[in-house]
Amino acid sequence: MLTMTYQYALNPTSQQIETMTEWLNICRGVWNYALAERKDWYKSRSCRIDAASIKAEYIIAADAPRPNFALQCKALTEAKKTKPWLKSVQSQVLQQVLKQLENAFTSMWEQKCGFPRFKKLGRMRSFLFPQFEKNPILGNRIKLPVIGYVKIRLSRPIPDGFILKQVRIVRKASGWFAMLSLQCDVNVPDSMPHGHSLGIDLGLLSFLATWDSETIARPKFFIDTQRKLKLLQKRASSKIKGSNNWRKAQAKVARLHEHISNTRSYFHFKTAHHLCNQARMIFAEDLNLKAMSRGMLCKHTLDAGFGQFLDILKWVCSKKDVYFAKVDANGTSQTCPNCQTHTGKKELSQRIHECPNCQYITDRDVAAAQVVVQRGLVAVGHTVLMLSEGKVVGLPVKKESPSFNNLRVARIV
Template sequence: MLNLTYEYKLKPTSSQIAIFQDWLEQCRRVYNYALAERKDWYRSRSCRINACSLNCEYIIPANAPRPTYASQCRGLTTYRKTSENLQQVHSQVLQQTLKRLEQAFVSMWEGGHGFPRFKKLGTIRSFVFPALGKNPVQGNAIKLPKIGLIRFRQSRPIPDNAIIKQARVVKRASGWYVMLTLQWDVPVPDILPHGEAIGIDVGISHFVAVSNGQLFPNPRPFKRLERKLRLLQQRVSRKQLGSNNRAKAQAKVSRLHERIANTRKQYHWELAHNLCDWAGMVFAEDLNLKGLAKGMLAKQCLDAGWGQFLGILRGCCFKRGVYFQKVDAKKTSQTCPECLVETGKKPLSQRVHSCQYCGYTTDRDVAAAQIVCIRGLAAVGHTVKMLCEGKHIGVPEKKESSRL
């Protein structure tokens, strides 16, 4: 079973945009009401039993069960009968909002995330249709329940043998989009190690260093547009709260943020395809991205977007039949790829690897990428003699590519 998500830009009418905005607001209110119900239940169980609280009291019976997704769905069904606004929204869309809240609590319990927060006006920007009718796509239009046909820009064709399982309508600064989850009932074979191997090392001075010696620059999309973003945010702060001019200024800030994100993502996709052109096996470091995002170089790490790039690279390798695997990232910059001896820590200002034992000299990031390649080859069980054939360990022959 294979699932992929195709994204298309919608071309809704003014009346359809009004429906979208109303549905987002109703989803936000349902989310906040369900969160308040759960929060009150938790606080009522944390009050002291021998003293009254000076702030507030939660009069909830002691035998009242904890609110869950199932119980809140039943309550939603009862309340929809008395609310005309909620009756305008598809019932499954509201249920998906409650499921979103349930997932937030699961992330708090299992993923170490914080307690879910209430959503401000305009914070919720998407709603989901978990099921669509038969043949929802008709030409260049898609039929959504209770809304009808909506035109969209079909940037790529939808395969005939794919089943549309769900649709997510997303609001962005540049317009409205629909994300279709497609499912193919086909077996997905596992990609086995084959062909040449390369290791990559992500960094800040160079975005990616490859074990074959190639260095890719860091585009730094946020840093290049940071000054313009600062000026636009200053204009927003000088506008009156709630005015139309403030909303227009905030829209410009949102469009610039989307431009930065699109620039970064486009570069990641081009680089991922470039790496897949070179080899049949790609190895990368298994980094602690959350820890790096809290260090002194957090701003530069987040601007680079290593987590998004590694996710895109994994998906690109899967679609193109390239084997991808992460390896241990410890001491990759402290080990010589020629003699495999630890050379000690290097300051960040030292950009050249020079081994004091064997004399091997190369770029610091390239040496780390070669160590990643060596560890990847060892992980998949290949020997040096089988894959290197007299060449440098883990350094495949460099090929030309025209993508970047």
């Protein structure tokens, strides 16, 4: 079963915007109430029965069951009898809010994610219609339950053979969008190892380096706009909170954040397509991104978005029948790709790899990418790539590549 998600811009009327905004506030209230109910139940069991909490007491009957998705859905149905404003929202939309909360707790237990948090005003940005009886798209409009027909900008056609399963309505700084989940009853086989291989090494000085001596400079998406962001945030802080001028200033800050995110995603997609056009096998390091995001260079690491890039690269590889795999990242910068000698730890300021055993000299990131592709070829059972067999390779000379559509690319020759 193949599933894809297409995003389209919406052009709702003022009345529809008011309705969807009200729905988001109601969904936020349901989330906060259900989370508070779960949190109180856990805190009532956090101390011994003969002891008392220093801060507060949470007295709940001992036989009270743990709140879960099924129990809270039943409670929601009963709450609609006393709170008629809950009936204004389509029933399945509120159920999906409770299901999303259940998934958040499951992720906390199984994937070691953080404890779910309460959502303040404006933090609930989307709601989901989980199913449709028939295709809701008619021409340039989409029919949403209760809301009615909403104008949609079909920037690309929906592929033939796909069925619309779900629609998520998202509010962004630039407007309202519809995320369409499309499903087709077809099995797409995984790509098998074949053809030319490519190993990449991700870094902060260069966004990535390949084993064949190509480096791509790292655009500083957040750093370059940090000064403008600081100015907009300073202007917003001087406004009276809740006023119209305050809302306008906050909207400018949100639009700048969205612009940063869009430029980062665009760069990641362009880079992923550039790599997939060069090889049939791509190998990357299996990095500990969580530890990297907490280090000394955390701001620059998060600005580069390595995790998002690897996810995008994997998706583009699946579309273009390119085999993608991750290899062990331990010691890639401390191993000589020519003779496999352990050269010892290198400081960050040391940008040249020079092997004391075979005198192999090259760029540090390129050497790490060569080790990555060697490990990848071994993992798939192919012949290990041979390098210069002990010959000294000249130091890198970088030059701009005009063929990469305004992305700064340097090639080592």
